[in-house]
Amino acid sequence: MKATELQKFTDEELKQMLDDLKRKLMDLRFQLEMNKLTNTSQIKFVKRDIARIKTILRGRELGVRR
Structure with missing residues (x-):
């Protein structure tokens, strides 16, 4: 999955995806x-x-936005 697609998810969704991966x-x-x-x-x-x-x-976490 591309980074631009991943940025659309919330932190909780990303953490769940991280655990699954x-x-x-x-x-x-x-x-x-x-x-x-x-x-x-x-x-x-x-x-x-x-x-x-x-x-x-x-x-x-660091507050960096792209």
Whole structure:
């Protein structure tokens, strides 16, 4: 998801999405270890989405608006 799309969500929605993505990342890592993950690039995309959400939340905390 793009950062501009994520900025439309409230802080609570973003925190919920962050929790969901962290769980998804954990599941993907388990699948990778069990050799059941066929598309390993999914891990990269989930990690990037987590970083985007954290960046937006931190920016709001500091009062930075773009």
